Amino acid sequence: MDYTGSELKGKTIGIIGLGAIGQEVASFCRVFDMNVQAYARKAVVKSEDVVKMTDFDTLISTSDIVSVHIPLNQQIKQLINKNAFKKMRNTTLFTNTARGGIVNERDLIDALKNADISGACLDAFESEPLPMDSELRNLSNVILTPHTAGMPDGRKFHKIRYDFFINNIKRVENGEEPESKFN
Numbered sequence: 001m002d003y004t005g006s007e008l009k010g011k012t013i014g015i016i017g018l019g020a021i022g023q024e025v026a027s028f029c030r031v032f033d034m035n036v037q038a039y040a041r042k043a044v045v046k047s048e049d050v051v052k053m054t055d056f057d058t059l060i061s062t063s064d065i066v067s068v069h070i071p072l073n074q075q076i077k078q079l080i081n082k083n084a085f086k087k088m089r090n091t092t093l094f095t096n097t098a099r100g101g102i103v104n105e106r107d108l109i110d111a112l113k114n115a116d117i118s119g120a121c122l123d124a125f126e127s128e129p130l131p132m133d134s135e136l137r138n139l140s141n142v143i144l145t146p147h148t149a150g151m152p153d154g155r156k157f158h159k160i161r162y163d164f165f166i167n168n169i170k171r172v173e174n175g176e177e178p179e180s181k182f183n
Contacts, residue, residue, distance in 0.1 A: 008029070008032040008033075008034055009032060009033040009034070010033065010034070010035070011034050011035070011064040011065060012034065012035040012036075012037060012062060012063050012064050012065070013025075013026075013029050013034050013035070013036055013037070013063060013064065013065045013066075013067060014037050014038070014039070014054075014059035014060060014062070014063030014065065014066045014067070015029075015036065015037070015038040015039075015051075015067050015069060016038070016039050016040075016056070016059065016066065016067065016068045016069060016070055016079075017038075017039075017040055017068065017069035017070030017071075017098065018038045018039075018040035018051065018053075018069075019040075019069065019070075020180065021069045021097075022038060022040070022069035022070075025067060025069060026038065026051050030050055035052070036050060036051045036052065037051065037052040037053070037054045037058075037059055037062070037063065038051050038052070038053055038054070038059070039053070039054060039055060039056045039059045040053070040070075057087060060084055060087050060088050060092075061087045061088065061089070063088075063092060064089070064091065064092060064093065065092065065093045065094075065095065066080075066088060066092055066093075066094050066095070067095045067096075067097075068080065068095065068096040068097070068098045068102055068103070069097065069098050070098055070099075070102065071098070071099065072098070072099035072101045072102055076102055077101050077102070078101065078102070078103065078104040079102050079103075080094075080096070080102055080103040080104065080107075080108070081103075081104040081107045082104065082107040082110070082111070085107055085108065085110075085111035085116050085117055086111075086116060088111075088116065088117050089117075090115055090116060090117065090118065091117075091118050092117045092118060093117070093118055093119050093120070093121065094108070094111075094117050094119070094120045094121075095120065095121040095122070095123075096120070096121075096122050096123065096124050097123040097124060098124055099124050100124040100125040100126040100127070100128060101126055102124075103126070105125065105126045105134075105136070108120060108136075109135050109136060109139070112136075112139050112141055112142060113135075113139070118141060119141035119142060119143075120136075120141070120142050120143070121142075121143045121145075122136065122142065122143070122144055122145070123145045123146070128146075129146065130144065164179070164180075167179060168180070
């Protein structure tokens, strides 16, 4: 497959989940003059935000890039499946940096092999680490990273993570809400 590349300017990114990470992704994309739309069950969008809220089907069928940023739970498990990939454009780039169980990996592999979507960038897998015999490893239209791709300098990162958890434990012990909740 020959890589030709393209500009981000003017492209539409569809962000699934507009929590802290989804909002950061939206801000980043606006810097590149992208059109940003999002689907979220609970979205707080300030008036200065330029995120267009939409429904799930519209998002996946009209986005050049679909990017997943939601926690995994029983309602979300395999949200992105054969039906979702069939609704995407054959030029869509799919990214998942959230949780592997949100995506049906077999359906993703089929969509990539059948050119239902143009490619995928994956940082999360149904089984981590990704098994050595996974077909995803052999597809030319896939970029794979371990589920640590966003981590900065290791020691510094772990100190920040440690302090975050200790602070949240202290907050809960004092009857306060944790600074942030996630699965």
